[in-house]
Amino acid sequence: MSVATDPIPCDIDELRTLFLFERLNxxxxxxxxxHGHTIHAETGQVYAEGDPATCFYVLLEGNIVLSRLIGGDEVEMTRTTQVGAYTGAWQAYMGERAPQTYNNSMRVVVPSRLLVLDAVDLAVIMRDWFPMAVHLLEGIFWGQQNMRQVTDQRERLLALGSLSAGLTHELNNPAAAAVRATSVLRDRVAGMRHKLGAIAAGPWDRMTMEQLMRLQEKAVEQVAKAPTLSPMEATDREDALGEWFDDHSIGGGWDLAPTFVQAGLAVDWLDEVEALVAPDVLEGAVRWINYSVETELLMNEIEDSVTRISTLVSSAKQYSQLDRAPFQVVDVHELLDATLLMLSAKIGKGIKVVKDYDRTLPEISAYASELNQVWTNTIDNAVQAMAGVGTLTIRTARDNDSMLVEIGDTGPGVPDEIKSRIFEPFFTTKPVGEGTGLGLDISWRIVVKKHHGDLKLVSVPGDTRFQIRLPLVSAELP
Incomplete structure (x- = not known):
């Protein structure tokens, strides 16, 4: 502290003029x-944020600045010449129940005069002179702390419940598809066994069987090469195949046609089958190949469904980070993709998702699961703002020595009168019971306090963007 003279006694008449002491006898x-004394302080720092809070200061004359560290930068919170303004160890009355450190920094910008009271003495007069006020202050302090802790936990549980519902919905579709395909596959395999028995008992010579087996292999190979057709193209091919089956007296041909089209087998392929086998065994050959193709398609469907389930489980693990260290090197794009997948059911089909990623950005050191909560909170806000219809844009870019993650929506925007309040704890525009008002407060604390980054809102009607900046340099472990 830059003090020009030794401490000197204070003046009772001067203290009586201060609003803080005007009711004292x-x-x-x-x-x-x-118990107190006056100091003359030259320009410079008086105390620093985080230092042990040993003194309570009252401005008698001069100009002081109070600041806080935000994202590694010293941000000015208050600059005042108001006589009687106070700061310092104001929580001393709470003793060991609250952290006794300065929650801001103070510096003098012009030579100033200050009343200084030891924190221990402030605690004594607060408890002895204002016992009711102390009880009220304690109630407010601890009530806010408890409320934030409970609602913070509630916010996390609500997010988890929403994500669980979305994940359940996403898992149910491929699981149901795999069960259905397995059931149909069992029927088709049974049909193949019966058909094989009929072939064995029929007039099929060895050469015909070999030709049939070759056709079967070619058909299965063709499944993997099947082209993607438009609905109109698929319908035209089914009509052509149906007519071919009718011309060759193959019953139920219209039921066989969709399977052959899905496998990429057209009329010219059936002509090849007709040229290889005798007329009396053509229908049996076609049906045998149909069973082979259908079982291959069903196995592909089961494989796709199981792969989809595996991908979803992998994304859920990526999102939750349950099997990873809290602080780690991560690819932010993987975290964003995992969050979008987990929220896909909530986003719905009416919202178009646009990813504008700068893939040249490096990995960063971060608390991955907590960043996922930031993405969840901001994306959820964007989705609700659009009421199910609009465009959700996720953009990443380099911004000097920071990574910019921008989450934008095409909703109505945030009114100017509440823009300055959206990061306040417990502030919400949602109806009572639908929001805790902590989602953005939690996000701000994760980004700014834990990652030394920045979180801002830019909003006009039709274009609202949450801009999250994270340091590209590796953060240090706390």
Whole structure:
């Protein structure tokens, strides 16, 4: 601290003029002067944020600045010349129940005069002179702390419930498809066994069987090469195949046609089958190949469904980070993709998702699961703002020495009168019971306090963007 002179006694008459002490009696003012003292401070820092809070300061004359560290930068919170303004160890009355460190930094910008009271003495007068006020302050302090802790936990549980519902919905579709395909496959395999028995008992010579087996292999190979057709193209091919089956007296040909089209087998392929086998065994050959193709398609469907389930489980693990260290090197794009997948059911089909990623950005050191919560909260806000219809844009880019993650929506925007309040704890525009008002507060604390980054809102009607900046340099472990 830059003090020009030794501490000097204070003046009772001067203390009486300060709003902080105007209701004290002469005996109390005398006590203050006996236990406190005045200092003359030159320009410079008086105390630093995080240092042990040992003194309570009252401005008697001059100009002081109070600041806080945000994202590694010293941000000015208050600059005042107001006589009687106070700061310092104001939580001393709470003793060991609250952290006794300065929650801001103070510096003097012009030579100033300050009343200084030891934190221990402030605690004494608060408890002895204002017992009711102390009880009220304690109630407010701890009530806010408890409320934030409970609602913070509630916010996380609500997000988890929403994500669980979305994941359940996403898993149900491929699981149901795999069960259905397995059931149909069982029927088709049974049909193949019966058909094989009929072939064995029929007039099929060895050469015909070999030709049939070759056709079967070629058909299965063709399944993997099947082209993607438009609905109109698929319908035209089915009509052509149906007519071919009718011309060759193959019953139920219209039921066989969709399977052959899905496998990429057209009329010219059936002509090849007709040229290889005798007329009396053509229908049996076609049906045998149909069973082979259908079982291959069903196995592909089961494989796709199981792969989809595996991908979803992998994304859920990526999102939750359950099997990873809390602080780690991560690819932010993987975290964003995992979050979008987990929220896909909530986003719905009416919202178009646009990913504008700068893949040249490096990995960063971060608390991955907590960043996922930031993505969840901001994406959820964007989705709700659009009421199910619009465009959700996720963009990443380099911004000097930071990574910019921008989450934008085409909703109505945030009114100017509440823009300055959206990061306040417990502030919400949602109806009572639908929001805790902590989603953005939690996000701000994760980005700014844990990652030394920045979180801002830019909003006009039709274009609202949450801009999250994270340092590209590796963060240090706390």
């Amino acid at each position: 002469d005996e109390q003012l005398q006590w203050l002067c006996e």
